[in-house]
Amino acid sequence: MSAKPKAQLASEKGLFERVYQLVRRVPGGHVVTYGQIAAALGDIRLARLVGWAMHVCPDDVPWHRVVNARGGLSTRPLQGELYVQRMLLEDEGVQFDQQGCIDLTTYGWNELQKI
């Protein structure tokens, strides 16, 4: 009960939902950056909003396919969530380098389209 996460409120709004839809369109084995999503929404400056949107991402959003501009997993250093994200990506075919970063040149999804 109770305690609906703010995500619930935010997701019912507008912009956030758009972010989620973009993330949902990311096929397995590919990743997108926050800035890329923001750019798809129409403004790179929305990058921070994307970050916040991910913070409240619903369970039906493959948030693990969203990485920062450096190809690294951003997600807050919470208990193992970082590990989960990496595991999910590796399971989809995304490989990490020695630094734990993703090669956006190879896995970057450049066909992200606007909504």
Add this chain to the structure above:
DNA sequence: CGAATGACCAAGC
């Protein structure tokens, strides 16, 4: 309405 927040990005030192 104003202040605070946010998992960003880019530039500077």
Add this chain to the structure above:
DNA sequence: GGCTTGGCCATTC
């Protein structure tokens, strides 16, 4: 090469 600052926008209280 890593840390700090500023900026931008939307959402929340």
